[in-house]
Amino acid sequence: MRTVTVLALLAVALLVSAAAGILVGAVPIAPGDVLSALLGADNTSGTIIRELRLPRVLGAALVGGALAAAGALLQGMLRNPLADPFVTGTSAGASLGAVLAVALGFEPVLVPLAAFVGATVSIALVWRLARLGGRTTVLTVLLAGVVLTSFAGALVTLVLVSSDRLALRLRAVLGWLQGGISVISWSELAVAAVVVAVGVIGALLLAPRIDAYAFGEETAAALGIDLDRTTAAVLATTALLTGAAVAIAGLVGFVGLVIPHALRFVLGATHRRLIVASIPAGAIALVLADLGARTALAPAELPVGVITGLVGAPFFLALLVRSRRVIV
Amino acid sequence: MSSVVALGIRAGYRDREVLRGVDLVADAGELVALIGPNGAGKSTLLRVLGGLLPLTAGSVTIDGIDAAALDRRAIARHIAVVPQVFETLFPFTVREIVALGRTSRLGPLGTLGSEDARAVARALGDIGATDLAERRIDRVSGGERQRAVLAMALAQEAGVLLLDEPTAHLDPAHQRATLERVATLARTRGIAVVAVLHDLNLAAAFASRVVLLADGAVVRDGDVSHVITPELVAQVFGPGLRVIAHDGRPFVIPEPATLLERRARAG
Numbered sequence: 001m002r003t004v005t006v007l008a009l010l011a012v013a014l015l016v017s018a019a020a021g022i023l024v025g026a027v028p029i030a031p032g033d034v035l036s037a038l039l040g041a042d043n044t045s046g047t048i049i050r051e052l053r054l055p056r057v058l059g060a061a062l063v064g065g066a067l068a069a070a071g072a073l074l075q076g077m078l079r080n081p082l083a084d085p086f087v088t089g090t091s092a093g094a095s096l097g098a099v100l101a102v103a104l105g106f107e108p109v110l111v112p113l114a115a116f117v118g119a120t121v122s123i124a125l126v127w128r129l130a131r132l133g134g135r136t137t138v139l140t141v142l143l144a145g146v147v148l149t150s151f152a153g154a155l156v157t158l159v160l161v162s163s164d165r166l167a168l169r170l171r172a173v174l175g176w177l178q179g180g181i182s183v184i185s186w187s188e189l190a191v192a193a194v195v196v197a198v199g200v201i202g203a204l205l206l207a208p209r210i211d212a213y214a215f216g217e218e219t220a221a222a223l224g225i226d227l228d229r230t231t232a233a234v235l236a237t238t239a240l241l242t243g244a245a246v247a248i249a250g251l252v253g254f255v256g257l258v259i260p261h262a263l264r265f266v267l268g269a270t271h272r273r274l275i276v277a278s279i280p281a282g283a284i285a286l287v288l289a290d291l292g293a294r295t296a297l298a299p300a301e302l303p304v305g306v307i308t309g310l311v312g313a314p315f316f317l318a319l320l321v322r323s324r325r326v327i328v
Numbered sequence: 329m330s331s332v333v334a335l336g337i338r339a340g341y342r343d344r345e346v347l348r349g350v351d352l353v354a355d356a357g358e359l360v361a362l363i364g365p366n367g368a369g370k371s372t373l374l375r376v377l378g379g380l381l382p383l384t385a386g387s388v389t390i391d392g393i394d395a396a397a398l399d400r401r402a403i404a405r406h407i408a409v410v411p412q413v414f415e416t417l418f419p420f421t422v423r424e425i426v427a428l429g430r431t432s433r434l435g436p437l438g439t440l441g442s443e444d445a446r447a448v449a450r451a452l453g454d455i456g457a458t459d460l461a462e463r464r465i466d467r468v469s470g471g472e473r474q475r476a477v478l479a480m481a482l483a484q485e486a487g488v489l490l491l492d493e494p495t496a497h498l499d500p501a502h503q504r505a506t507l508e509r510v511a512t513l514a515r516t517r518g519i520a521v522v523a524v525l526h527d528l529n530l531a532a533a534f535a536s537r538v539v540l541l542a543d544g545a546v547v548r549d550g551d552v553s554h555v556i557t558p559e560l561v562a563q564v565f566g567p568g569l570r571v572i573a574h575d576g577r578p579f580v581i582p583e584p585a586t587l588l589e590r591r592a593r594a595g
Contacts, residue, residue, distance in 0.1 A: 080417060208438035212431045214420055214465075215477070219411040222378055223484070224404030224432025269418035272438070 061283035068282025071256025084256030089148030093122020094246035116243030178303035207271035254312020330487025336386035361535035404432035429483030
């Protein structure tokens, strides 16, 4: 009952924040005109709404939902709320993949795929690095994530500066890397939506197996979990969701960390329920953060990563202090 | 009939061999206590029996099937392991924890059916934890958490139950209650139980058979009074532990060095 109530509230909140995201922008457009624009009015307002604001709001929702689902998966497998695609270096790997794809002149629709490959490689590396000591702890995952993030960041800068194709658009690309949901076409959005849908289905199918990690890997194995296969599946699904998110919005931190953690207080720990609710909640968070990014310093635009970073980093620190007993 | 048979087990970690040719049998209805000093290989043997640690030699047969031929899911349907209770940061309810025992029977979509709900309810009832079902696992007492994970293992409905120090962190009343429950379930359900126990007196009180392990080998396997003897206890655990007989079973009493010296002086 509680779950149904929470989901209904989230659905309403998602509609309201999406409406706000479409109504508010750099160019003031009256609500009536917004409605006629959505219905296909052929004028400037129509173009702004249909080609700029609507895809942007949908993109933000997609990114937020994907990151929150990926965060819930990672947290569940590590049995710790201190994990998400950003702090584990997965997002950084995805951004390297995406930047390389653009620098090499790939078709835009291939960018999410390249981001997925980058995310897969980096999360697999983080996992290997974290495992060197024999067992995976949250601390080693975070350390490996830090190392990988700075390495991927250095490579991204190298590619940006040395690529003719990108150097001309340096400002735009840097904005995207900081979490700017600015480069969205309907075709990119469609590709990302399909990838996220596949990732979400995977996450929901994996969820009950992730519950079995509640007392750690060995107990999960004793309960009948094939650890290698499940770990690989969870990492691949995380990479899929992260790749799609990064292809649209670059590095958006902490949404995947905060949303599942906060929802756990309301809905409890079982992962299927948690993931189902994390998707709309993450979408709401990022649609609102993007709205803030567009309006806070208007007409200048902040990358949305700035907003999520400002809110998320103190939250992460608070969590770190609270869970210091169990991270090593 | 449920049983687990381990023959000639050799196993260990990386560069260290812990078990050097161990035989162990547990049949339906038995509670076999694994005792021995720290580092003897008790927990390692339990892991081998549960298929959680690969063998370098020997074989494990579960309910008449070679464990090497079974995958994780199949093993979990035959053998349940009660873990030492760790902290979990996540707010699972006790019922959700017990339902984890059904993991090996999840359908293709990962859903639990009515049969699973029935098994969970029965396990909660068996362990007297029905009233705990909706409490949060991170908010119950240590004894209650112990009962929850025991119920989780029972919900697996496996014929073999392995317990690693099930009474660690419990007060004497809860230690007794836990083992009483396990012994009763072994008898009434025909479950084969192997439990690592540090407390020799608990082993003497509740085990139907005792296996004494030292340095990765079985020193003796048999009735309580044939295994917990003054000679073997002194040989394996060292001095300072006095073994006396009371009500037909052995008791192990730790004695301080001062007492030993006084007794030696008195001749």
